[in-house]
Amino acid sequence: MSTLSYRLPQKRALVTELPGPKSTELGARRRAAVAAGVGSSVPVYAADADGGVIVDVDGNSLIDLGAGIAVTSVGASDPRVAQAVSEQAAHFTHTCFMVTPYESYVRVAEELAALTPGDHEKRTVLFNSGAEAVENAVKVARLATGRMAVVAFDHAYHGRTNLTMALTAKSMPYKTNFGPFAPEVYRMPMSYPFRDEAGLTGEQAARRAITQIEKQIGADGVAAIILEPIQGEGGFIVPAPGFLPTLVSWARANGIVFIADEVQTGFARTGSWFACEDEQIVPDIITMAKGIAGGLPLSAITGRAELLDAVHPGGLGGTYGGNPIACAAALATIETMRELDLPARARQIGETATTRLRALAAEVPAIGDVRGRGAMIAVELVKPGTALPDADLTKAIAAKALEQGVIVLTCGTYGNVIRLLPPLVIDDDLLDDALTVLEQAIRAATA
Structure with a gap:
C-alpha cells in the first residue's frame, strides 16, 4: 500500500470513560427524538473520523474495526x-x-x-x-x-x-x-x-x-x-x-x-x-x-x-x-x-489478524473458530468443549474492547460471532494495537 498521510492522529486515546458526558447527553436527546427501533452498536457519538480512528464528541479517539459495516474502506474522510x-x-x-x-x-x-x-x-x-x-x-x-x-x-x-x-x-x-x-x-x-x-x-x-x-x-x-x-x-x-x-x-x-x-x-x-x-x-x-x-x-x-x-x-x-x-x-x-492497491492491503490485514487470532484460539477453548478472507474476519465463541454458541460471552468481549477504545461488531445467526471489518487504510501500528486490545478483552472475558 502506498504511504498515506492522515488528517487525524492514528492513535487510540481515551480522555473520559465511555460513554463520555457529551455522548451521554446526546443519548438522552436521542431517546426523546429517535425511534427506539433504531439500534446502535456503541453508545458514543462521532464528531470526526479519518483512517482507522473515530473521534467522539468528548474527544476520545477510538480504533474503528467496523468501518460503518464495511462501508468506509478508504476511510471516513478520504481526501479524494x-x-x-x-x-x-x-x-x-x-x-x-x-x-x-x-x-x-x-x-x-x-x-x-x-x-x-x-x-x-x-x-x-x-x-x-x-x-x-x-x-x-x-x-x-x-x-x-x-x-x-x-x-x-x-x-x-x-x-x-x-x-x-x-x-x-x-x-x-x-x-x-x-x-x-x-x-x-x-x-x-x-x-x-x-x-x-x-x-x-x-x-x-x-x-x-x-x-x-x-x-x-x-x-x-x-x-x-x-x-x-x-x-x-x-x-x-x-x-x-x-x-x-x-x-x-x-x-x-x-x-x-x-x-x-x-x-x-x-x-x-x-x-x-x-x-x-x-x-x-x-x-x-x-x-x-x-x-x-x-x-x-x-x-x-x-x-x-x-x-x-x-x-x-x-x-x-x-x-x-x-x-x-x-x-x-x-x-x-x-x-x-x-x-x-487495497485488495492487496486487505490480504495483509487478514494475514496479520488471523495469524494472531488463531494463535489465541489455541489457548482459549471458548474460541470455536477463526475464519474469514482478507479484511473480513470472524471469531466464533462457544461454550468450551462444545459447539454451543455463547452470545453472552460475545457481547461481553465487545463491551470490554469498547471500554479500552476499540470498536468491534458482533453478528451471527446465534449472536456469537465477533466480526472485524477495519478500514482498509488502517495502518499497521493501529491494527496491532487494536488486536492487542481485542486479545486482552477475550482473555479477560474468558478468565
Missing part, C-alpha cells in the same frame, strides 16, 4: 472522495437520471462493467441501498426467466425491505412481527464448515441443497438463486471450497439466474475486488453497495446484458438512484482503491 463530493455539489446535487441524465452515472456503470467478474457484455443500474439492489436483481431475474421462485440460504442476510426480509434467514431483530412477507421464497441449507457434519465437502453441501430445490420446487420453476459468497450478518460464514461452483454450474444448466450478493464482500474487502473471484465464479447478476462510494448512499446491480435489457423502459430506476454526488464519490473511491 471529499474533494469529488465538494466539486460535484458546487455544480448540481440532483437532476434525477431518469429526467436529465449525466455523465458520472454512465462512468460508474462503465467502471462496474470492467471491475466485476466475467468478460461478457454487461449492463448496470444504480440505486441507493443494498436492499434496493437485491430487490431489483430479483425483479430482473423473474422478468427475464418468466419464473417466480427464488432460492435463498440458511444464515443469509439480504436487507430489511419486505422482499429482502423474506430472503433473510434470521428472525430477530430483522423479521419478527413484520410479516407477512413476499411469497415464492425458498430457503436451503448453507455450507457452514464449522457446524456441518465432519467431512462434508463443498460439492456435497451444494448437492444437498440442489436435491431439496429439485424436490420442493423443481428446477424449471426457479427464477434465481441468491447467495452471499461469504455470508455477512449470518456470521461471516465462508462456504467450503466447491460449494459455489457446483451451485453455479447447476443453475446455468437449468436456466436459473445466479445472483451474487456482494453488498458486504465487494470492493476489495476480501482481498479481491469481489469475493466471487476467489473461486472463479461469474455471477449472472451481482449486487453491490457498502464500500462502493466511500460512505455515500449508492448501490448497484451489474449483470448480463440480455437479462437487464429484457426489462421494459421505466421498469428499473428510482428518484435518487445514482445521485450525482454519490456517483462522484464512487469514482473517487474506486480510484483510491486502485492507487493504494
Whole structure:
C-alpha cells in the first residue's frame, strides 16, 4: 500500500470513560427524538473520523474495526472522495437520471462493467441501498426467466425491505412481527464448515441443497438463486471450497439466474475486488453497495446484458438512484482503491489478524473458530468443549474492547460471532494495537 498521510492522529486515546458526558447527553436527546427501533452498536457519538480512528464528541479517539459495516474502506474522510463530493455539489446535487441524465452515472456503470467478474457484455443500474439492489436483481431475474421462485440460504442476510426480509434467514431483530412477507421464497441449507457434519465437502453441501430445490420446487420453476459468497450478518460464514461452483454450474444448466450478493464482500474487502473471484465464479447478476462510494448512499446491480435489457423502459430506476454526488464519490473511491492497491492491503490485514487470532484460539477453548478472507474476519465463541454458541460471552468481549477504545461488531445467526471489518487504510501500528486490545478483552472475558 502506498504511504498515506492522515488528517487525524492514528492513535487510540481515551480522555473520559465511555460513554463520555457529551455522548451521554446526546443519548438522552436521542431517546426523546429517535425511534427506539433504531439500534446502535456503541453508545458514543462521532464528531470526526479519518483512517482507522473515530473521534467522539468528548474527544476520545477510538480504533474503528467496523468501518460503518464495511462501508468506509478508504476511510471516513478520504481526501479524494471529499474533494469529488465538494466539486460535484458546487455544480448540481440532483437532476434525477431518469429526467436529465449525466455523465458520472454512465462512468460508474462503465467502471462496474470492467471491475466485476466475467468478460461478457454487461449492463448496470444504480440505486441507493443494498436492499434496493437485491430487490431489483430479483425483479430482473423473474422478468427475464418468466419464473417466480427464488432460492435463498440458511444464515443469509439480504436487507430489511419486505422482499429482502423474506430472503433473510434470521428472525430477530430483522423479521419478527413484520410479516407477512413476499411469497415464492425458498430457503436451503448453507455450507457452514464449522457446524456441518465432519467431512462434508463443498460439492456435497451444494448437492444437498440442489436435491431439496429439485424436490420442493423443481428446477424449471426457479427464477434465481441468491447467495452471499461469504455470508455477512449470518456470521461471516465462508462456504467450503466447491460449494459455489457446483451451485453455479447447476443453475446455468437449468436456466436459473445466479445472483451474487456482494453488498458486504465487494470492493476489495476480501482481498479481491469481489469475493466471487476467489473461486472463479461469474455471477449472472451481482449486487453491490457498502464500500462502493466511500460512505455515500449508492448501490448497484451489474449483470448480463440480455437479462437487464429484457426489462421494459421505466421498469428499473428510482428518484435518487445514482445521485450525482454519490456517483462522484464512487469514482473517487474506486480510484483510491486502485492507487493504494487495497485488495492487496486487505490480504495483509487478514494475514496479520488471523495469524494472531488463531494463535489465541489455541489457548482459549471458548474460541470455536477463526475464519474469514482478507479484511473480513470472524471469531466464533462457544461454550468450551462444545459447539454451543455463547452470545453472552460475545457481547461481553465487545463491551470490554469498547471500554479500552476499540470498536468491534458482533453478528451471527446465534449472536456469537465477533466480526472485524477495519478500514482498509488502517495502518499497521493501529491494527496491532487494536488486536492487542481485542486479545486482552477475550482473555479477560474468558478468565
